[in-house]
């Protein structure tokens with residue numbers, strides 16, 4: 204089945220008692236049992252809920268995986284995943300990650316006796332250098348946030364496999380429409396469903412998909428033990444949003460390609476970072492491991508902070524806000540906003556300079572978006 208069909212049909216069937224084509228929002232905390240232990244597959248809604256099950260079955264199909272779990276946020280997803288680790292374990296993480304991921308590794312998990320090394324994994328050889336005896340997990344995000352560097356999922360997964368280390372890929376930026384990390388050898392793929400999967404900027408949520416039954420069982424136990432679940436209404440909203448994922452991703456990409464070319468030719472812009480541009484240093488890898496280039500781009504405004512701030516304040520259709528992946532276009536300043544939790548020295552060394560601006564290209568008409576950027580840059 205093609206993904207355009209899966210987003211609508213995978214894991215879905217009419218509700219048996221009424222024939223309702225859309226799944227009901229099972230807003231219930233518990234399920235009545237016939238006799239102790241004899242039930243219809245549901246006991247208590249922290250453990251499982253039929254609306255959430257529908258979402259999970261759909262997500263598993265989108266990522267070509269067998270098992271999926273949904274969470275109350277992307278961060279709740281990561282927190283649960285990191286509880287696969289024990290005191291004394293070591294993690295290697297790519298050096299340009301979502302600010303919240305960095306914060307979780309350096310300020311939360313570190314307190315539990317789990318060390319994390321951040322390194323540039325665009326060169327897979329760097330992973331080999333950082334692996335220690337106690338390395339149990341490699342965490343990558345590709346394209347990275349906000350610098351849109353690409354990491355070769357296949358190469359990294361191969362190294363992980365040879366050393367018996369888990370490889371987790373945060374696939375939030377591409378969504379399953381453009382990239383499927385499990386097919387490239389990753390053990391677990393994770394998403395902040397808050398972004399493209401839900402796509403309408405009205406839910407906070409997360410998800411993971413895997414093909415490994417043993418990992419799934421451990422995670423299922425953790426979800427129930429930790430309670431990092433989404434409610435039934437949010438599960439329903441994400442499932443509803445996913446139905447248009449294919450249409451939306453195509454539109455995000457079409458607009459992004461045109462806007463990237465426009466900005467690349469604009470005299471006020473020093474650099475445009477978008478994997479779909481030939482000028483992107485890893486354009487070839489982008490074409491190899493992704494089926495498209497997505498809707499995220501970063502630009503460096505000539506002159507640093509002052510002109511960058513002016514652009515951020517002057518756009519009209521591009522709203523100044525954190526987050527990404529919704530139908531509406533957003534613009535933000537990583538150094539002050541999404542990546543403020545990363546130390547300034549580390550941030551700047553990595554390339555998150557004061558002139559850097561990140562754009563989440565929405566699905567409005569591209570002519571209107573370009574006109575908005577033109578006036579804001581004038």
Ligand SMILES: *Cc1c(COP(=O)(O)O)cnc(C)c1O
Pocket residue numbers: 276277278279301303304344348373375376394395396397398407408409
């Ligand atoms: C937003 C985001 C997260 C965190 O997800 P929340 O739903 O905000 O908790 C993790 N990774 C990436 C790449 C993100 O963009």
